[in-house]
């Protein structure tokens with residue numbers, strides 16, 4: 001392999017073996033919801049959903065295919081959104097315009113909160129107070145005081161499930177990446193680079209009945225901007241892959257290209273300092289969607305997770321795109337080859353393979369691609385053929401289930417068993433803390449330390465039944 005950049009049959013099988021454990025874990029993970037389904041029909045969780053806009057309708061489309069839960073109620077302040085929600089789920093749910101009425105519906109056991117960010121906390125809090133399990137979309141909370149208030153509230157209700165909509169936590173591909181790191185295949189992971197670039201970025205909706213609310217993402221009164229809507233997913237990936245949360249953040253942000261009345265930033269670069277010299281660098285720009293990861297095969301967003309022995313390029317799938325995960329190994333250090341020569345040991349096949357591997361990615365393998373050693377001749381040939389096609393970039397390994405389906409199914413399972421979600425309260429809060437402090441760093445143009453959150457917002461949060469007061473408008477300068 002040293003002189004030949006192509007993956008040989010032997011290399012492919014060896015590489016498959018190396019990630020077998022990671023893949024097995026992912027395969028078990030993907031397989032779990034099928035078991036839940038078998039039990040589901042008689043014991044489905046009756047749920048309601050608050051906010052049937054874009055994300056609410058998307059979740060309802062997926063919820064329709066999941067029989068561990070049954071939609072009995074929907075709520076939105078907009079008639080159009082309510083109509084769309086009812087049509088999408090098709091179960092003739094009760095329809096409410098005031099979320100407090102949905103919460104007092106005794107038939108509702110669990111609530112999905114899919115409203116604009118500034119309403120996440122008051123609705124989640126009132127739902128928990130009403131005894132419901134809650135699935136709240138990311139970013140979990142909006143303000144520092146809500147971090148402390150929600151933590152205290154959830155801890156006082158140990159029988160109620162609290163899950164946050166960070167679906168990468170439920171992706172088999174991301175699960176396999178995490179397993180590879182745990183098995184040491186990437187060595188010491190010291191750096192994550194993540195981007196979410198769009199071209200041209202979010203557009204301002206015009207000629208709509210309530211323009212500010214229809215464009216809530218674009219106004220700091222309701223939204224945490226690019227950091228809350230996009231970076232939140234990828235900060236969570238970095239935390240999970242490095243197994244730690246940041247100590248400090250600094251950055252630069254300005255509004256340069258989208259001058260249509262919005263007050264969020266459109267051009268954001270952030271650097272996060274983690275313990276032991278680790279870093280995350282995140283960028284969000286509006287005028288280009290190119291991503292150099294996975295050989296440029298996908299645009300917009302993805303993460304590169306860099307370690308002393310290798311790097312993973314990874315990006316999530318959705319209804320239209322398959323997830324892609326690629327593994328690049330670091331070249332064997334010349335010192336290791338010299339060492340082997342001195343000891344008069346033959347340079348092993350593995351070492352020569354690794355020496356040439358810098359420019360050739362290997363796919364992150366999932367369930368059906370694994371070499372178990374139990375295959376028939378034909379199965380082995382087919383797996384090898386798939387590996388070869390992956391390596392040539394003709395095929396990519398496919399997740400057997402969309403992570404959104406898994407996160408929803410898993411939520412219902414936890415409602416019944418009292419299990420702890422993979423994307424639980426603390427995952428959601430750490431993610432929200434990062435979003436809140438990143439925006440503070442951008443607003444104030446300084447390094448913000450994560451322990452500052454302990455002293456922030458210790459006053460009372462908004463009283464029950466009332467939305468939290470809008471955040472003070474930050475002084476944002478045009479860049």
Ligand SMILES: NC(=O)c1ccc[n+]([C@@H]2O[C@H](COP(=O)([O-])OP(=O)(O)OC[C@H]3O[C@@H](n4cnc5c(N)ncnc54)[C@H](O)[C@@H]3O)[C@@H](O)[C@H]2O)c1
Pocket residue numbers: 050051052053054055056075076077078081097098099114115116117119137138139165166167213214216228229
């Ligand atoms: N996990 C993901 O990948 C993902 C993707 C997209 C959006 N999201 C999140 O989902 C949430 C919603 O985003 P969206 O794109 O659907 O926004 P949206 O504007 O399309 O929908 C929000 C809906 O909430 C309704 N609403 C507003 N106030 C309400 C109230 N008091 N009671 C009931 N309904 C109310 C609006 O009428 C609207 O229909 C956001 O927090 C967003 O970050 C997550």
